[in-house]
Structure formats: structure tokens, C-alpha cells
Amino acid sequence: MRRNLLHIDSLLDGTGFEESPGAMLLEGDSIVQVGTPQSIGTIEDVQITQIHGTVTPSFVNAHAHLDLTVESASSKGMDFMPWVKEVVAPIRMKQTKEDVQKVVERGVQLSKEGGCFTVGDIAGTTEAMRAFQESDLLGVSFLELIGTGDRSESAIERMSDLPEGCGVQPHAPYSCSRDVYEAAFDSNRPLATHLAETLDEVECLKERSGAIVEFAKSIGVWNEDIGHACVHPVDAICDIASRPFLAAHCQYLEEHHYELLCKAGVSVVYCPRASAFFGHRQHPWKTLLERGVNVALGTDSLLCLDTPSRMTVLDDMRYLYEQGGDATTLLNMATVNGARALGLDESHYQFSIGKIAGLNQFEKNENHGFAKVLQSREMPTAVMV
Numbered sequence: 345m346r347r348n349l350l351h352i353d354s355l356l357d358g359t360g361f362e363e364s365p366g367a368m369l370l371e372g373d374s375i376v377q378v379g380t381p382q383s384i385g386t387i388e389d390v391q392i393t394q395i396h397g398t399v400t401p402s403f404v405n406a407h408a409h410l411d412l413t414v415e416s417a418s419s420k421g422m423d424f425m426p427w428v429k430e431v432v433a434p435i436r437m438k439q440t441k442e443d444v445q446k447v448v449e450r451g452v453q454l455s456k457e458g459g460c461f462t463v464g465d466i467a468g469t470t471e472a473m474r475a476f477q478e479s480d481l482l483g484v485s486f487l488e489l490i491g492t493g494d495r496s497e498s499a500i501e502r503m504s505d506l507p508e509g510c511g512v513q514p515h516a517p518y519s520c521s522r523d524v525y526e527a528a529f530d531s532n533r534p535l536a537t538h539l540a541e542t543l544d545e546v547e548c549l550k551e552r553s554g555a556i557v558e559f560a561k562s563i564g565v566w567n568e569d570i571g572h573a574c575v576h577p578v579d580a581i582c583d584i585a586s587r588p589f590l591a592a593h594c595q596y597l598e599e600h601h602y603e604l605l606c607k608a609g610v611s612v613v614y615c616p617r618a619s620a621f622f623g624h625r626q627h628p629w630k631t632l633l634e635r636g637v638n639v640a641l642g643t644d645s646l647l648c649l650d651t652p653s654r655m656t657v658l659d660d661m662r663y664l665y666e667q668g669g670d671a672t673t674l675l676n677m678a679t680v681n682g683a684r685a686l687g688l689d690e691s692h693y694q695f696s697i698g699k700i701a702g703l704n705q706f707e708k709n710e711n712h713g714f715a716k717v718l719q720s721r722e723m724p725t726a727v728m729v
């Protein structure tokens with residue numbers, strides 16, 4: 345197999361590995377040796393490539409909706425439920441199967457523009473799921489399910505026809521009954537859900553009242569029979585969970601949830617810019633990490649982002665860095681933690697011996713650490729190995 349020795353100004357990953365200058369001996373897409381140029385030394389019959397700038401593993405966007413990669417007038421400041429009704433629903437209603445294919449392809453392209461070659465994609469339809477699988481992105485496609493009361497059965501049926509390796513995403517505890525969640529856990533497929541995203545969701549689950557209930561009633565879809573206990577959404581889903589899963593958001597938590605999420609092996613996906621878009625503040629991501637919960641980063645859909653030409657957790661890392669986040673911790677969240685959340689081999693997202701999922705090059709950042717990369721506005725290019 346072709347071997348390639350890369351000499352790199354600066355090589356760093358989310359585990360704290362950092363060598364300036366660095367070197368990496370690759371065989372195909374596997375790392376055979378990694379360290380400094382001196383530690384690898386002279387190797388016969390190998391092509392040496394000089395790479396300028398900083399190289400990191402490629403990034404993982406653990407929660408995106410690629411089938412919502414569409415132009416839309418800014419809807420910032422809207423409440424969540426009216427936003428779903430007035431912004432998301434019309435997009436979905438208008439989309440033909442061909443549109444879905446094109447929109448997902450655009451999402452794939454915008455992900456790669458920002459160095460995200462691995463994505464946890466939430467697919468609204470099987471067409472969107474297929475478009476993701478036909479792309480060259482790594483990751484998992486989760487089919488989104490909605491169903492309460494007498495609609496639960498059709499949601500459960502949709503799971504049974506899915507190809508091997510596809511994930512499922514019961515949308516949220518207020519839109520999917522306990523039966524749907526139980527069937528999703530029983531399916532043994534990768535499982536994601538939106539969880540504790542808004543205070544309205546917490547009120548809906550605990551009290552069966554508030555804006556979500558009123559909204560659902562107004563469009564004729566409220567069903568009292570959601571089957572969940574009248575408790576906080578995290579308590580409701582962790583009570584059903586028979587194995588680890590991926591929970592997007594977890595914005596509104598109570599003290600006992602940290603231990604509960606940790607013990608259940610839940611990966612929380614924090615989508616910082618999408619969260620800010622809806623006016624949420626003070627996400628407990630640092631406390632979650634301190635208490636041993638795996639926290640990954642996601643973008644959510646392009647509709648919530650201020651970067652129409654790309655869709656990348658790099659912008660979320662920059663957003664959190666500006667608020668005092670630690671650069672290496674953020675890189676770990678956007679690589680290793682994301683891979684772990686998606687059930688992928690996390691060693692492929694750090695510089696250790698073995699397969700590497702991809703390499704991002706920041707050509708203009710020579711050897712000043714990842715903090716400098718985050719301070720800059722440079723977008724990465726993929727190093728072809």
C-alpha cells in the first residue's frame with residue numbers, strides 16, 4: 345500500500361496531543377507512526393509531503409438536519425413552536441423527492457466546506473436518509489419519527505423497514521409516545537432524540553399544559569395519551585432507556601440529571617448557535633463535562649445559523665471560545681466526543697496509531713496552537729491522504 349510521510353508545521357488533536365513541527369507516516373488512511381520528524385526519522389521508499397500550517401483531525405457534527413439546508417428569511421427571535429409551524433413545516437410540505445435529494449447534497453457540501461466529514465444527520469424522510477447514505481460523509485443517519493396516541497403505530501412501523509445501520513430519532517417526548525420510544529430502544533438501532541430543549545417542553549411533560557399543548561391543540565394534533573409519566577423529560581426518557589443514546593440540547597436540567605445522564609451513558613449534543621438563536625442562555629455543558637457526561641457539538645439546521653455558506657461545528661467552537669471555552673476541550677468535543685456520541689471508533693478522530701477519519705489543514709496558522717485557529721476566521725481544507 346502507498347506510504348506517505350507528512351511533515352507538518354503543527355499537528356494537534358482534542359486529546360492534548362501537540363507537536364510543532366510534527367510528522368505522520370501514513371499507509372493509505374492509517375497512521376503508522378506519529379510524532380516529531382526526528383522521532384520518525386528517515387524512511388526509505390516513501391514520499392515526503394510538506395504541509396504548511398496546523399493540521400487537526402476532521403470534525404464531527406453530531407446533530408444536523410441536512411434536509412433543511414435551504415435559504416430562508418431570518419426568523420431569529422421567534423418562539424420555537426411558531427417557528428416549527430411557520431418556517432419548518434412549509435419547507436417540508438413544499439419539498440418534492442428531487443428537492444430533498446438536492447437539499448441534502450447541499451448540506452453535505454456545506455458540511456465539507458467547514459471540515460465536518462462526519463455527521464449525525466436527522467432525516468425527515470427516507471429520501472433524505474438515502475441521500476445522506478449515498479454521499480461520501482461518514483456518520484449516522486437517523487430517521488425522525490413523530491407519533492402520539494393512534495399515530496404511534498405508524499411511527500413504529502416506519503422503523504421496521506429501515507436498512508442496516510440506520511438510526512432512529514423519536515423527535516421529542518411531547519411528539520412521540522412512550523410506545524414509540526420503547527420500540528426505538530428495542531430496535532437496537534443508533535438512537536437520538538431532542539430532549540429538554542425548552543421550558544415549554546418541561547412544562548408539557550410535567551404538567552400537560554403550556555405553550556406546546558396549546559399549540560398542538562390549535563393544529564389539532566394534541567393527544568393526551570403520550571404515555572410518559574408526568575415528570576421532567578430527562579426523567580421520562582431515562583426511565584425508558586435500556587441503552588445509551590444521544591440527546592440533542594438538554595438545555596434545561598435539574599441537579600439530579602447530571603448523575604442520571606452519566607449513569608445512562610447518554611451523550612448530550614450541544615448546538616450553541618442554534619440554542620442562542622432561540623434565546624436560550626447558560627447551557628450547562630461545562631457542568632455536564634465535569635460530571636462525566638459525554639458532550640459533543642452540533643449545528644442543528646442551517647435555518648438557525650448565521651453562516652449561509654457553510655455548516656460546521658468549527659463556528660460553534662469559535663462561538664464558545666469567545667465566551668471563555670478552552671480550545672483543546674472544544675476540539676475534543678468536536679472530534680472524539682462526537683464520534684463517541686455516534687457510536688463510531690473515537691480513535692479515528694485523534695492522532696493515534698490506526699485509521700484516521702480525515703485531516704483538516706489550517707494553512708495560515710503555523711504553530712501557535714488551536715486557540716489561534718479559533719481566534720482566526722480561517723476555514724480548513726482537507727488533506728488528501
Ligand SMILES: [Zn+2]
Nearest residue numbers: 409538592644
Ligand atoms: Zn434538531
